[in-house]
Amino acid sequence: MTENRSRANIFIEQNRFSYIDILRGIGIFFVVLGHIYYNDVAYRWIYSFHMPLFFFAAGWVYKEKPIRDDIKKRLQTIVRPYFCFGMATILYWQLFEKSFRSADISFIQAIEGLVSGMYEHLSFNVHLWFLPCFFIVTVLFNALVRIGKKYRYDLSFPVILCMSAIYIFVGLPSLPWGIDKAFGYILFYKIGSFFSLSKADKRLQAHSISYQRVCIVFLLTMSFFFSYCSINQGIMWYVTAMLGIVSAWIFSVLLHKNRILEYLGKISLVILCVHGPVYRILIKVVSILLCWSTDAVRENFILSLLLTVLTLALCGICFQIIKRFFPWCIGRQRKKAVV
Structure with a gap:
C-alpha cells in the first residue's frame, strides 16, 4: 500500500514538473528568437521576461539540501558546463568567428573573461553570463533557507527583499560571476518557490479552461503594453516580467503535455550555451543563398522564425552528441555497459 502511494506521488510530481519543462521550453524558444530577430518592439517584449x-x-x-551537498551538485551541473562550453566556444572563436566579428579579444582576454563570469567580458559567447549568475542565485537561496531553518526564521524573504531594493534603488557595479545581477534575479527564484509551495498550479486548475484562457490573454496584453511603452524600469521591471512569466506559466499548465516543448525545456542549458554560433552560421548561409544582407535576413519575421526552429533542431542534435560522447560536460555520468 505504501509503495503504491509512493509511486502515485512520484507520478503526480512528474506531471507537475512536465509543465515546468514546457515553461522552460517556451522560455528557450523566445531566448533564441530574441537573439535572431531584429525588431525593436519584439525585442523589448521578449527581453522583459525571458531570462x-x-x-x-x-x-x-527547488528542494532544500544541505549547503555542502547543494554546492557540490551545482558545481557539477552548472559550473562544469559553464567552463566546458566556455572553453569550447573560446577555441571556436579564435579559430573561426574572430575574423568576422566586431569584438576583438585575445585568447588570454577570453580566458580572463570566462574566469570573471562578467557579461561585458564574454563577447566570445555572451549568453554564458546566465550560468555563473544562476549558480550564485541557487546556492545563496538554499543557504538562506538552511540557515533560516536552523534559527526557525525565514531569512530568505527579508534578505531577498533587501537585495532587490538595492538592485532597483541603489544599483551595483558590474561584479564577477554576475553577483550584481543575482541581486535582481533572486526574487524571481523566490516567487517560483512560493508558487510551488502554495500549490498555485492546483488552484489554477480548479478554475475553468475559459478562465485560464482569459487570464493568458489579459496578462499577455498587459505584458506587451508595458514593454511597448517601456514601463519596465525600477520596480516595474518585476511587474512587467511577472506578467509575461505568469501568462507563460498558465499556458504551460493549460497545455500540460507537449513532447517538443518538454524536450526543449530539458535541454535548455545546452541550447543556451551553443545556440549563438549555430544561429550566426545559419544566418550567414541564408544571407548568401538569398543574396541578402544578414540584417535583412534578421529583420524578416518569417525567416527569423524558421531560423529559430532550425537552430533549436541543430542544438538538439548537439545535445545528443554531447550526451553520448561527453556527458561529463553537462554534469552527467557515462552509462556503464551491462555485462
Whole structure:
C-alpha cells in the first residue's frame, strides 16, 4: 500500500514538473528568437521576461539540501558546463568567428573573461553570463533557507527583499560571476518557490479552461503594453516580467503535455550555451543563398522564425552528441555497459 502511494506521488510530481519543462521550453524558444530577430518592439517584449522566467522555473522545482551537498551538485551541473562550453566556444572563436566579428579579444582576454563570469567580458559567447549568475542565485537561496531553518526564521524573504531594493534603488557595479545581477534575479527564484509551495498550479486548475484562457490573454496584453511603452524600469521591471512569466506559466499548465516543448525545456542549458554560433552560421548561409544582407535576413519575421526552429533542431542534435560522447560536460555520468 505504501509503495503504491509512493509511486502515485512520484507520478503526480512528474506531471507537475512536465509543465515546468514546457515553461522552460517556451522560455528557450523566445531566448533564441530574441537573439535572431531584429525588431525593436519584439525585442523589448521578449527581453522583459525571458531570462527571469528561468529563475522562476528553477525556484518552482527547488528542494532544500544541505549547503555542502547543494554546492557540490551545482558545481557539477552548472559550473562544469559553464567552463566546458566556455572553453569550447573560446577555441571556436579564435579559430573561426574572430575574423568576422566586431569584438576583438585575445585568447588570454577570453580566458580572463570566462574566469570573471562578467557579461561585458564574454563577447566570445555572451549568453554564458546566465550560468555563473544562476549558480550564485541557487546556492545563496538554499543557504538562506538552511540557515533560516536552523534559527526557525525565514531569512530568505527579508534578505531577498533587501537585495532587490538595492538592485532597483541603489544599483551595483558590474561584479564577477554576475553577483550584481543575482541581486535582481533572486526574487524571481523566490516567487517560483512560493508558487510551488502554495500549490498555485492546483488552484489554477480548479478554475475553468475559459478562465485560464482569459487570464493568458489579459496578462499577455498587459505584458506587451508595458514593454511597448517601456514601463519596465525600477520596480516595474518585476511587474512587467511577472506578467509575461505568469501568462507563460498558465499556458504551460493549460497545455500540460507537449513532447517538443518538454524536450526543449530539458535541454535548455545546452541550447543556451551553443545556440549563438549555430544561429550566426545559419544566418550567414541564408544571407548568401538569398543574396541578402544578414540584417535583412534578421529583420524578416518569417525567416527569423524558421531560423529559430532550425537552430533549436541543430542544438538538439548537439545535445545528443554531447550526451553520448561527453556527458561529463553537462554534469552527467557515462552509462556503464551491462555485462
